[in-house]
Amino acid sequence: MESRRVTLKDIAKSLGVSVNTVSRALTGKDSVGEDTRARIKAEAERLGYVPNSMARSLVLGSAMTLGLVITNPSNPFYARLISTIEQRGRVHGYSLMLLVTEESPDGDRAAAETLLRWGVDGALVVPVQGDGEHWDRLNESGVPLVCLNRDFPALDLDFIGVDYEHGAYEATRHLVDGGARTLCLLEEDLPISPVADRTTGFRRALTEAGIEAGTDPVRSVPTRRRESLALPWEPEDAYRLAQDIVRGGDLPDAIMVGNDYFALGVYRALTEAGLRVPEDVLVGGFGDHPFAAYLNPPLTTVRLPAADIGTTAVDLLLQRMKGRDDHDATEKRRLPTELVVRDSSRTGKSTMT
Known part of the structure; x- marks a missing residue:
């Protein structure tokens, strides 16, 4: 029956x-x-x-749905962000529509069209950086938007993200204060604002310390994206690049990486070459992913405020959904990171933080 x-x-x-x-x-x-x-x-x-959510939406004149567009759900940072946004939205009675673009410009445009077609009340977007006019058009159609993690300075959109520049600056200064005089940074090869900001922070720390590099200390890692841009990072790419650095004979005092997955590859390359962390090379990461504290030695890294970003972004979006005056200034906020110091950047007794 x-x-x-x-x-x-x-x-x-x-x-x-x-x-x-x-x-x-x-x-x-x-x-x-x-x-x-x-x-x-x-x-x-x-x-x-x-x-009946549909019936309730008709009564209220609202879909009671927030859109969330992200690039890579396998990234632990985005996984935490999704969870926080879903929970925060639910508190206010909103469901969540999740769309994944896989770093594809076509997927980015399709996501904007989908959100407009489904009539979401507002959207939180991690954009594929490039041509972002489709997000501007969606905003102008009456759907409030808040950009997450990646800023589009050319567009008049609210932005809640991470202070990547200061995080990288602080981590690099820590390595310099630990005695490093030659450093290199292994970074992602994506043309996105977090990579640019981390690189700027790294270079600023070197300049302020009076460290002049004969060759460019920033090395681009081909990264994880062999089959899909949304796959997890692959340590193998950083491993091979670190092997090249070791074989080059000009070993730096410290290696910074743009995400903790790259540190896995760096550790292996150094270990296979008979080098020790931190005695021979200091290593610093970025992201404080769940495995960072359990490496040998535990990895010094930069912790990102994923939960705070999710909460702050939802609250700002709800505020915009209530009505934004034309005279209201667009908000651009970068939340602070936290440097988590572990044994990969210091000698002495092991500490698990």
Whole structure:
């Protein structure tokens, strides 16, 4: 026998009250007594009542849905971001529509079209950097947008991200203060603002320390993206690049990496060459991924404020959804990182942070 969806009418009939009373009780209206509200909620739960979101949307004139567009769900940073945004949105009664672009410009444009077609109330977007006019058009159509993690300075869009530049600067200064006078940075090969910001912070720290590099200390890692841009980082690419550095005979005092996955490859290349971390080479990472504290030695790295970014971004988006005055300034906020110092950048007794 096919089951039938429980309706407000079923609850009303079971309790001998009006459908209007049931509706007001379940939507939190003040005109229903607490005892009656408790009875109605208990009966709704007993009968297995599930609110009809589409019907509620028609009544409220809202889809009660937030869009979230990201590039790479396998990235631990984005996984935490998704979880935080979903939880924060749910507190305010919103569902989440998740779209993944896999770093594809076509996927980015398709995501903007999908959000417009489905009529989401607002969207949080990690853009594929390049031509972002489709996001500007979506915003102008009346869908409020907040960019996450990657800024589009040319577009008048709110932005909540990470202070990557200061994070890289602080980590590099830490390595310099630990005695490093020759350093190199292994960075992703994507033309995105986080990579540019980390590189700027790294170079600024060297300049302020009076360190002049004969050759460019920034090396681009071909990275993980052999089959799909949304695959996890592959340590193999950083491993091979670190092998080249070791074989070159001009070993730096310290190696910084743009993400902790690259550190896995660096560790292996150094170990195979009979070199020790940190005695022979200091190593610093970025991201504080779950495995960082369990490497041998534990990895000094930069912790990212993923949860704070998610919460801050949802709150700003909800504020914009309530109505933005034309005179309101676009917000551009970069939240601070935290340098987590572990044994890969210091000698002495092992510490697990």
